[in-house]
Amino acid sequence: MSMPTPLRVLHEGRWFPAEEVAKGAAYELFADERLPGFLPNPRPGARHRFRRFVHATDVLAATGIEVHHPAEQPLRMPVSRSLDWAGLHRLSQQPAAASELLAAIRSSAAVRRGTRMMKVLSPRQLLACLHGWLPSGFCYREYDVAHLRTPADLGVLRGDGADPGDVVFALRWRAVDARDYTVPSADTHPGLVDMPPRDRIGPPIIGSGFAPADRHLIPEFVTADLADLPLTANASLLAYTADGTEVTLYTYLAEQHTWTRMWGPQWRDLLAGVTGNFPGDQEYFPVPPGITRFVGTYRGRLYDAIADPPDDFRLAAKVRAARYPVESVARRTVYAHWRGVRCTVVRNEAGWLRVRPCHPDAEAIEQLGAQCVERGVYEAWAPAAEVVDAREVDVEYPLDLGHSAGP
Template identity: 50%
Template sequence: MTVTGEDSQLGADPLDPPLMAPLRRDLTWQHVQSMSQSAVYRDDATMRRIRETAVVRRGTRMTKILSPAQVAGHLGGWLPYGFCYRACDIAHLTDPEQLNLLRTDGAVDGRVAYGLRWRATDPMDFELPADPGQPGLAALPAHSRIGAMVLGTGFTPSTDELIPEYITAGFADLPLPGNAQLIAYAPGGDEVVLYTYQPEQHGWLRLAGPRWRGLLDELPGVSPDREYVPCTAAGTARLVGTIDGKEYEAVADPPNEFRVRALTRAARYSVQTLSRRAEQALWRGVPCWVLQRDETWARLRLLRPDVDALSATGARCYERGVYEAWAPVDELADHHISDLAYQL
C-alpha cells in the first residue's frame, strides 16, 4: 500500500489516518485519480477500498472551506453543515486559489481563502455524498445545484488531486465543539488562526493580531477591532448529556473531553452519556431538519436531496448539496425532537 500525496506521513497522527491506494505497475496514481472522477467507477471495488482508508475517527480534524460571507455567518452562530474535508487530505493545498475551488457557495475567486476547522465529535456525524446514504445527489440536474457537481465516487471533482469528501450526516447542523477555529489562508501560503470558539460563552475569541487586520477587513459586517464576538443566533442542534440520570447541556472537546456546559471550571463535570439533539419532520413525505419555526412557518433542510424530493418540496439550493424550503407548520408530519446517541 502506498500513501497518496507527497507530504503524507504514515502514522503521523492516529486520528488522521492517511488515504491509501494499492499502487502498482498497472494501477498508477494517475489512473486512480482518473477513476475517482468517473461515474463508471462509483461501485468499483478498488475505488471503494481506497475510499474506505480515509477514515474519520473521534477527534479527526475536519475543515470546511468558506467564503467571507460564510465566515461572518459562523461568527454569528452558524454551525458546521454540508460538505467538508479531513484537514490532513487538504493540508498540502496552501494557495488560496486552490482552496477556493473547494468552496460550497459556487464562487471560486478571492485572494484569500477561509475555513472552519474543528475536531469530529463522532464518526457517525459524517457520511459520503454517495450511495448508499445519499443515492440522489449525483443525479441532480445542473440547473438545480450550486457549486461543483457531485461525482458519487466519494472524491471531489479535480483535474489533478485525489481528495476524499464528506458531508455532515443527512446535511445536519453539528454542534460546534470547543476550540474550533476560523482560519485564513493568505497569499504566499500563510495559515492564520483568526478566531477560536469558546463554547461556554457561545462566542469567538479573536487571535489574529494587527499584522492580519487586512484578512479581517474582508469579512462583511465584522469589526476587526473586536477581540470577542458573541454569537447572536442560537444553534439549531445541541449536545445533551446525563449524569446519574439528570440531563444537562453538554460541550464536546474531542477526542476525550465531554462535559457539562458551565461558566465555572469547577462545574464542568464529565457527562456519562451524550446525544445530539435536533428537530425533524416530514413534509410532503420528505424527511427534513427543522431549522427555524414560528407559529405559522418552518424553515426546513432536506436530509437526502434527490430529484423527487426537490419536485415535491420546491426546495432551493443554498450551497453545494444543501437544499432548504419554507413550509406551513400545520403541514408537517411526524414533527419530533430527535436524539442521536453517541457511544462514549
C-alpha cells in the first residue's frame, strides 16, 4: 500500500511542505532556511528548522493528502481594476467608511451555527473567565484570524490596547446562531464610532466592520446588544506564545459548569503574569451560574439547557442518561432600563445590579456614570430599587426537530 503524499502548498510563487491549521482555515509552512516571515520551528526534532503561518486564501494551490475545505465563507471581493487588495485594506481603515462596495464585501463574512468564534483576552480577563465571566463585546471568526499566531499579530485584537508582551490569551467557542452577533458599523453602533477618546480604551471602532490593523483585513463582530453569551460545551481558553505555538490551557465542561486544566508543567511560565497568586496547580475551576443562560423545553416543561453546536442541544444534567435532546432552545438574557437607558443585567449582588448599555454613546455613559471595561463595553452598578422594567427575554433558536426528544 502506497504512503499518502505529504501536503505541499504554493505560496508567493514557491512550494512549501505544510500542515493544515484550524481545519483548513490556515496553513503552517515549513522551510529549511529562514525566509521572510518565517520563525524558528520550536518542535523538538523537527525536520524543518523554520515555519510560518498563512491564511488559506493566501495559498494559490495545494497538493498531496486530502485538503479540507473550510466550512466558513471567506471575504469575497469583486474583480476590479480600480480596487486591489491593498486598496480595500486602506478603505477598511477609514472612519465610518460608507462605501456600498465595502459593505457588500464585509457582508460576505457571516456567522453560521457552529462557527468557531474567538475573543482575545488580557490576563485579567483570562482569570475572570475562570471565575464565570462570559463572552461579550468584540469577537472574531477563528477562520479570519487562524493565521495570526504570535502576540505581536494577535495583540491588536486585545480590548484594552495594552502591549501583549510574550504571550496572549484567547477564548474560543462555537456560535449557536447568527442572530447573536452584529457587525459594528456606523449604522448599527454610531455611539461607539463617535465615542470621544477620553471615554474609551483600546483601539477606536472604525465603523467599517473591520478591525483597526496595519497589515491584516479582519472582519469584526460584536455580540447582539453587547450582551453576554452563555458558554457552549467544549469552549477553550488558549495561550499563544512568541514562536506561534497554540496551547490549550482549559476546556469547559458544560454539565459540570467547570473549567478543567489541560496544560502541563512545561507551560507554567505562560501564566506567571496573570496575577501574583494565580492558583496554577488547581485542576478545576467551578463556574457559578450566570444570569444569561441557555434554556430548553422537554415534554412541555422548561429546563436549563446545554448547547453543543452545530447539532447537539440537550438538557443540562450530570447523569448521561438524563441528557435528553430538547424540543426547543433559547438564550435567556435579563434586560432592564436605568435612568432611561436600555441595558442588559450581567450580575446581581446584594441589592445592586451590574448593568451594561445595549447601545452606548457619550450621553448614555455620562448619564449612567458607566466605565469602559474593555473596548466597546461599558458597565455601571445600579441600585436594584432604581432599575425599572427588568425582565427575562428569551432569544429563540430554530432547531431541526427531526430527531427524537428522549426515549
